[in-house]
Amino acid sequence: MANKLYSVEFYPPRSPEGEAKLRTARAQLAQLKPAFFSVTHGAGGSTREKTVELVGRIRQQWNIEVMAHLTCVGATAAELEHVLGRLAAQGVENVLALRGDPPKGQTAFVPTAGGLNYSNELAALVRKDGRFCIGGACYPEGHVECRDLDLGVRHLKLKVDAGARFLITQLFFEPHVYFDFVARARQAGITVPIVPGIMPVTNVEQLERFTSMCGASIPTELKGRLDRVHDDPQVVMNVGIDHATTQCAELLKGGVSGIHFYTLNKSLLARAVFENLRHRKLL
Numbered sequence: 001m002a003n004k005l006y007s008v009e010f011y012p013p014r015s016p017e018g019e020a021k022l023r024t025a026r027a028q029l030a031q032l033k034p035a036f037f038s039v040t041h042g043a044g045g046s047t048r049e050k051t052v053e054l055v056g057r058i059r060q061q062w063n064i065e066v067m068a069h070l071t072c073v074g075a076t077a078a079e080l081e082h083v084l085g086r087l088a089a090q091g092v093e094n095v096l097a098l099r100g101d102p103p104k105g106q107t108a109f110v111p112t113a114g115g116l117n118y119s120n121e122l123a124a125l126v127r128k129d130g131r132f133c134i135g136g137a138c139y140p141e142g143h144v145e146c147r148d149l150d151l152g153v154r155h156l157k158l159k160v161d162a163g164a165r166f167l168i169t170q171l172f173f174e175p176h177v178y179f180d181f182v183a184r185a186r187q188a189g190i191t192v193p194i195v196p197g198i199m200p201v202t203n204v205e206q207l208e209r210f211t212s213m214c215g216a217s218i219p220t221e222l223k224g225r226l227d228r229v230h231d232d233p234q235v236v237m238n239v240g241i242d243h244a245t246t247q248c249a250e251l252l253k254g255g256v257s258g259i260h261f262y263t264l265n266k267s268l269l270a271r272a273v274f275e276n277l278r279h280r281k282l283l
Contacts, residue, residue, distance in 0.1 A: 034064070056091075060091060074115075078114070088132070097134055098119050153188045156190060167195065170214050198261055198273075201243065202236070
């Protein structure tokens with residue numbers, strides 16, 4: 001099980017308290033030597049400037065590989081090209097090309113005048129720049145706007161053909177969901193690495209909110225375990241660590257090359273899962 005890689009995802013903080021929490025999480029997770037740190041945009045691209053600033057700071061001050069999320073929301077193609085120039089100037093070499101979610105209060109994505117409609121168009125724009133390794137998102141259980149799994153894979157192929165060299169999945173909670181999705185992708189001619197994205201459960205309400213937003217399902221067994229300990233936050237986190245550890249172990253034994261952790265700017269759960277996997281000699 002040697003040479004398995006893992007990566008962690010943060011979001012730009014919006015307050016001094018959030019900045020302090022992120023600084024602590026980043027320092028603790030850096031000790032585990034991840035392959036890279038990934039930095040998101042806020043809903044509707046609302047934190048684009050903070051994303052650019054944060055990835056540059058991590059790259060220059062910490063000398064850790066980073067990946068900036070870039071979305072089509074609220075920007076023209078020319079503005080996106082300008083952002084790419086700023087990222088390159090800071091030594092950033094990796095971009096996750098996303099369409100992005102609609103701004104808060106809007107139910108549908110509306111492209112900006114002079115902007116882009118789809119993530120494959122953004123991937124093509126980044127590819128044309130020529131300075132970046134491009135990643136893309138994928139949805140093992142279907143995107144909330146496209147529940148047709150076969151159609152979703154065809155859309156994904158467009159993204160790969162446009163320049164995406166690797167893919168990171170949306171969160172999911174059962175290994176077979178990932179393996180079934182990869183099989184469909186390979187059958188469709190998608191050959192790039194597909195990295196499973198894992199989010200250890202921190203609290204039940206948050207889990208239900210996230211899964212309703214992204215279209216992921218909560219396994220009956222996990223839901224039952226969480227419902228029984230709903231009122232005890234520490235036990236909920238213990239259940240989340242245990243489930244994520246088992247999930248990651250099955251994925252790694254099944255041949256995945258690595259794991260991408262959605263940390264929610266917290267280090268405890270990702271570190272605990274990592275240590276469990278390392279103890280089992282899986283990472």
